[in-house]
Amino acid sequence: MSSFVHRPVRRRENTILDAYFVKSCVALFLFSLLVEPARSDPGVGGDTGDAVDPAALSLTFAEEFDTLEVSEWGPGTRWIAHTPWSGDFGGARFSAPMEGFPFTIEQGVLRIEASRDKADKWRSGLLASVDPKGNGFAQQYGYFEMRARLPTGPGVWPAFWLIGLDRSKATAEVDVLEYYGDKPGGYSSAAHVWHRDAPPDSKGKRINVFKDADPTAYHTYGVKIDPMFIRMYFDGRMVWKTETQPQHRQPMYVLLNLALVDEETRNMAADPSYMFVDHVRAYSID
Template structure:
């Protein structure tokens, strides 16, 4: 029941669920059923081609420096999810003496390691603070260029969240990579309704058969009123219909998490995610 396990991790991550009890994964499988067939597995059309030159750069983080604080305000990034919903098997640490972030040769190194007390810590960046200050954008192309760590337990991600979470949380997981499944990564579109309903479209991108996750690649998504389109190295992969909840400003999150489970015991210590840039473009 891998889909139910993934649902459990997501519910914990959104702070919609606590630590869990016996049989919970089975209950989730019963409640949600099998994973939906990938929406948007349509053949690529001319409209799906990515033309970055026709867009306007609106957010450009090249990591020559890093402007981050624990919670803001006034910094480009904060080191936690704005709703205080940290997740996974590692604590997201604040910048400071034990900072998980380091700038090296114009790239950001995010480090997951055990701290002196023996607990795992790692890093997350979000582009808005708890009051909504910071970068967000309705529609456009969002991209990360990064090297991914391999090995059991590592769980790097690049994702977007809608600013208005009053009735539902709109989420786009551009990339979720599980280090013990190094042949590819997952892209998922979610709507988490406050009344418990959940919309999800999932696609497995088996791109690392010839390419390597440890090399630099770009992971992108283009959002407009009608479609959410996903790209690997700026080549179209798949698309799914834009939901009403995604027609709003979206902000950016980048993190190196650990899966909260037995694989964490075999996670390489330390593990690194290297990010070259994070960018956003306006469609106009």
């Protein structure tokens, strides 16, 4: 036993030190509460959970397709008809919008058509929510959703996806839906980081829901992005999640398209092929 235990002066000093220690701990705890919101901004916290209820979220973007405001490159329209970085892809050229092709609106539904033109070349349609200068709709974090009917059969490649605004060092991509018509049992979801000077970081999953559900019927395809996780939803049910990478913690814009694969299977695609979209919506989660 230590000799100071029996000395009142030492006990008083210990009491003072203990009180000081407790007060210091309390002060540090209170300070941590004050600074925690600042720490969560870059993505340290902010897990919003697996469930999603759009009715409980704040609607920030609603395209109901009662009309369609689109131009080839902007500016000043809600949508443009190419990827903003001029990186069109696939086995069908994405066309400038014209009367009746590739976009038509009927009873609040967008129809995107893929078909051969007079020169026997495949053409189809894409919509992007920002123009080449970044003007338009983009949002950091939130829930993004498309309700759509998909075409089936070899060659068709409909998609609903997001791209990060800042592409200076890497391109952040979230594929909510990639459907290959020759693989009708499901679709693919993925999160990519395409680095300029390094191999890509990619995570994905095959979502095998069409063994029981019909892809040609209307379904919702959604993604919720928060600082911790990217979560994918089919008809409101979470079907996959992966950790949010730093490059995905930025404003993301929306793309939807009916592409064709750039292979011989495109020649087996039905001519014409159609994708029907009932709505595209986005919600904030804060």
